[in-house]
Amino acid sequence: MVTMDDVARLAGVSKMTVSNVVNNRGGVSEPVRRRVREAIERSGYRVNVSARTLRSGRTGVIGLAVPEIDRPYFGRLASHVIERARRRGFHVAIEQTGAAAAGEIDAIAHARTLQFDGLILSAVGLDGRDRTPPEGDHPIVMLGEQDFGGRFDHIAMPNEEATAAATAHLLDRGCRAVAHVTGRLDWNLNMVNARHRGHLGALAARGVEADPALHVGLDALTMEAGRAAAHRLAAAGRPFDGVLAVTDTVALGVLRGLADVGLRVPDDVRVAGFDDIAEAAYLVPALTTVAPDHAWMAEKAVELVTERIADPGRPTARYVAPYALVIRESTR
Amino acid sequence: MVTMDDVARLAGVSKMTVSNVVNNRGGVSEPVRRRVREAIERSGYRVNVSARTLRSGRTGVIGLAVPEIDRPYFGRLASHVIERARRRGFHVAIEQTGAAAAGEIDAIAHARTLQFDGLILSAVGLDGRDRTPPEGDHPIVMLGEQDFGGRFDHIAMPNEEATAAATAHLLDRGCRAVAHVTGRLDWNLNMVNARHRGHLGALAARGVEADPALHVGLDALTMEAGRAAAHRLAAAGRPFDGVLAVTDTVALGVLRGLADVGLRVPDDVRVAGFDDIAEAAYLVPALTTVAPDHAWMAEKAVELVTERIADPGRPTARYVAPYALVIRESTR
């Protein structure tokens, strides 16, 4: 392995000068700088990141912990985070938490062990109440769903407001009986509860009574569960003419399930989702959905985490992501 | 920061004994071991990975370079690789290459700079001909598409064979004019070429003449391009009753595009794809597709890279992933 010492010898300078050149620091004359650059080139020298980290205490790595990287929503988010972090000179290491509090606690521990400079945690298991994150001084930015009562920097989703907008839109389109296909409320998952509140609020605002029979609490927020929910709704016999799905992934399953039982969208039933995954625009019918600004969220998360790395004592900040309701065929 | 020295002082032993306990080495009496464990617990000590790495020369990190993490196919692959690597005690750092040779060369350089113990590279830009990977002794496993003539460990896709099977299936279903919606052949992208060969081969085997007008070379393998291709095919006036799409993502766009122009699937046109992305089974109509065994590929890739890390001199290996043709509604 080629070290700074080798380069220094080759260039006829001290290794400190090599270090200064490598890190683009001042105090090196132009001819010497050029000589060192040449020596680096010739020798094929590369900095040893471990040694640098050991000395400086910084790894230049930000952790990104998501439930599962192969869900479209998180893949998109990760892609943006990687890109934004790169612009600021940080590398991103991805952790999968498996959508469980235990996995999220692991991710936090991991972030310390592997000396990530900071961690962006898309938490769905931990919260500010019964399952709280472990104490620690590591820079953590919470992303998305849960609420932590100001203990962390937090980029929140406009869950309640945006869901209300989606439900209001369904009512505008003439729906009278809107089913809500979502997670089970007893999960105490903030995202599920907040979106449900938004749904109920929109109904109440129009004087529509919520029918408990049209509330479907899924065991998992998957395509398969969405499909089964549609089957169940159809089998129950209670008439419905709209479905609000808690995520696009669930909505995709619902669309499929409605097709299974011969219900046409939007003619018989209108459907809306949440997330605006890339596929939403290409489904048949194309899916109406809430589109949070993913790029904005990623940018803000990286900004917050880098700021906290630079100044750990900063007061925590909280932002709510902007969103748009994208109206497509499924609610025409 | 708590170091081994602190723990040693707390437990009343030397730091070497602490090191032995931390690394589960023998030669430590049970009482001492317990005392050290307690001291670690109380002090909140964590090993400093950089220091360990600096000594041992191993980071315990495998790089995974993919074109874009937010494509369903690569998200799924990454998820598997992360899981398999974890089982072997490795951490995975994800790089995005942007589907370009330059990005792939960067990823290789990055892997050296960041001292990944090995790299799994899902190459689409580099190949064994005009754009070759830079020389270097770093353990690299090539995954997927390109062909490198035995210079690297390689997990290949059954591109030609599986595509031939898909085309044969379309013919079996009664298709007489099967369009191939794929990338441009002048990309010289092995994946595109191999799949096209497979398609032509299957036609030839049945004595069907290939109609050049039914070959659509896209500028990008995206949903939007697939949609546009369907529009173009319909507008061209040349009758067709089958579409073989080079990937499921393109197929998704084709399905959408056919719907746009009022063609029904499978009644008017049958459609098949390649990859078996998670959404394929839930589309309306559900998509017939080639399903390579992703878990197997991930497992094999991690196995190969860890073996090469352990024994850099090993001869290179090449495997072809198993696959299945999953028949769904789009070709019923």
Next chain:
DNA sequence: TTGTATGCGTTATCAT
């Protein structure tokens, strides 16, 4: 079984 000395490659500090 336990302890001591040394070096991994880099950067901060201080000196020249």
Next chain:
DNA sequence: ATGATAACGCATACAA
């Protein structure tokens, strides 16, 4: 502007 020296925290080799 450049160089010498001392850490950073850990693990190897060897001594006790």
